[in-house]
Amino acid sequence: MHWADGISEKIVNKRETEKYVVSSGITPSGHIHIGNARETLTADAIYKGLVSKGVNAELIFVADTYDPLRKVYPFLPEEYEKYIGMPLSEIPCPEGCCESYAEHFLKPFLDSLEDLGINLTTYRADKCYKDGLYDEKIILALENRDKIKEILDKYRKEPLPENWYPLNVICEECGKQSSTKVIEYDSENQTVTYECSCGFKNTVKPFKGRAKLPWRVDWPARWSIFNVVAEPMGKDHAASGGSYDTGLKIAREIYNYRAPEKIVYEWIQLKIGDKAVPMSSSSGVVFAVKDWMKVCHPEVLRFLLLRSKPTKHIDFDLKAISNLVDDYDELERNYFALKDKAEKEELNENEKDKIRLYELITPNIPEKLPLQVPYRFCSIIAQIAYDMESKEINMERVMDILRRNNYDLESVDEYDLERLKTRLSMSRNWALTYGEKLEIIDINKAKEIYEELNEKQKEWIKTFGEKLKDVEFDAITLHELIYNSAKDLELNPKEAFQASYKIILGKKYGPKLGSFLASLNKDFVVDRYCLSR
Missing domain, CATH: 1.10.10.350 (Arc Repressor Mutant, subunit A)
Structure with a gap:
């Protein structure tokens, strides 16, 4: 049984609900890399597992667009220092191409999800707050601040200040949320008085986007808003005393909600030379999902991230993409061979697992085994057959090369041809950027x-x-x-x-x-x- 089916079965056995909502999310503070994609793909696999159980399920994605900019990251100009502390959704786009900083990094990732075969409902935190989805949760947090403080203090070396409030107000003067402090809450009028380090002070109703819950309170509030039953999380959130442990208690004691199942995933490290370095948007060590789509098929990324349990560590080597595609092609051949075999005899569990893995990682399964030309060989062909004048790969020459390499092209259909064109283009991009450029000496x-x-x-x-x-x-x-x-x-x-x-x-x-x-x-x-x- 694939791990996603096992988790889905466990969820259905443990919880009974009208709809099984699986959630994923990200803070779009920088380029969203394939390490981030592991969370979304893990959530998608569990969602598909729930669907296969015949239950009503939904996959959602919550973008933390209302989080503040924490520092001037290496990829930002120095003038962005003035925006530190402001919500990402309220900061200008670094390149002037999108409506906000958040959208600049979020949009390419969301566009990639369709190619990855992921259909989900997207929520942006800034809009959720501004639309009032969190208003009731804000009141509950303020009225139970002592209880929340008690929960959080159990996991802290130093207790929170006695005058701490579980709310970050966005200053009406400077637009920042990191520099404000709530100094009083009036429960009768449901207002907060706050002061900002910029010198501004006011009393406001903290609703409709005027304020935001801090992460450790926001997360359990979100679970209860969207009725989440499962959400993959990085090992930092899942660590003892981490935001899941505190969220579990806040969800139960403040929001009267049962926390979603704990599903932990490991980091993906990017191999640079002989070293493997954890991917991080803030440090600039990334391989963005949008960049993957330029060099390899989306189903191969799904294969990389879903073939092993989420708790398994992955070292990703850009130079080894061709080997990964070879492994995917082998699974594809096995899938069609085993589907034929299943019509004549009972398959063993290992064979059934291969079929299930291929189904989970391949959004659009072809009717028959497609034409398979190895990725590395495609990278060679594409460079040889590339026409410098038209800036295109000459497909007539490609087909001639394949014939001379003893490929049977009699049964090639439109699907085969389109996939071949895609692989040729992608593998050429890979060879020129990460693989090996073909240079024939004079x-x-x-x-x-x-x-x-x-x-x-x-x-x-x-x-x-x-x-x-x-x-x-x-x-x-x-x-x-x-x-x-x-x-x-x-x-x-x-x-x-x-x-x-x-x-x-x-x-x-x-x-x-x-x-x-x-x-x-x-x-x-x-x-x-x-x-x-």
Whole structure:
């Protein structure tokens, strides 16, 4: 059983409700990266698990757009220092392209969710507060401030001040919420008196967006507003004494609500060289979800994040995306083979799990096994077939390359063609940015390198070049010719490969040689192996 189905089953067995609401959220203080996406995808998997149980379920996303800007992050201009303490929704867009700072970082992420096959209802915290959704919760918090303080103090080294109030008012003068302090609450008139470090002081009704609950009170209030039964959370929130522990008690004792199930997920670290560094929007160590969509299929991101339990740590290596796609392609082949097998015999649990995983990670399942061209090979083809004038990949040349690499293209349909085009474009972007750019050296450089080879390698290149003229120019034939011609000359095939890569790419390694040569223009290849003339 997939972990998402297991969690969903546990929730249904433990709770009985008209609607099972699964929530996710993020503070759009910077670029929303794939580490953040783990929360939303985990929530989506649990939601899909609930749907499969036949219950009424809903997936929601709450963007914490009313949180304050905490500092000038590395990606911001220095003049943004004046906005520190103001709600993100009230700060100008850093690039002038969106209606606010919050929307600038939130919109690309929300746009990506559709590609990821995630359908949810989005709520923005600033609008929720301004629309009055939190008004009743604010009153309850103010009237129970001593009880809330008691709950929070149990987990603090230093108790909160006696005059502490669970509310942050947004100053009417400077627009900041981090610099205000509530000094009195009038329960009869439901007003608060506050003062700000800017010198402004006033008595207001703290409703309709005039004030915001602090996080540890806001979170349990939100659970009760939206009737949340499940919400994934990072290990920081789930730690002993963290915001989930205090939220659980505040939800029960203040808002008379049962806290959602505790579902913890681990961080994703970005591999940079030999080091793995935790992704962080504030530090600028990110790989944004919008950037993923430029280099790889959305279902592969779902595969990365959903194939293992949320509690499993993930180190993400940008250079290894091709390996990840290979694993996804293998699962896809298994899915269609197992679906055929299931029509004839009972599948074991491992086989059923493979089918379920593919269903959970693939938003739009094709009717048949699609054409599969390995991602790394696509990155080579796309660079070879790229037309510099039109700035497009020449698909006629692509199809010719695939035929010479022994692909059967007779049953290729429109779906196959569109997916192939997408993979070609994405893999080219990946190769140029994170993988390896294909750079063929010029003939003069190749001749210099040829002269540096040993005599056996020179003899093999000459022999191989002569035989190339009279053979079928396809990957299998070329692969066999490389080995057989090296064997005839008693040359280690490894030396033949190295010599080939050197005179074409200027280095000792490269793509699978037979396929690579078959992808190039035959006249060019023959000419390149005739360096001795």
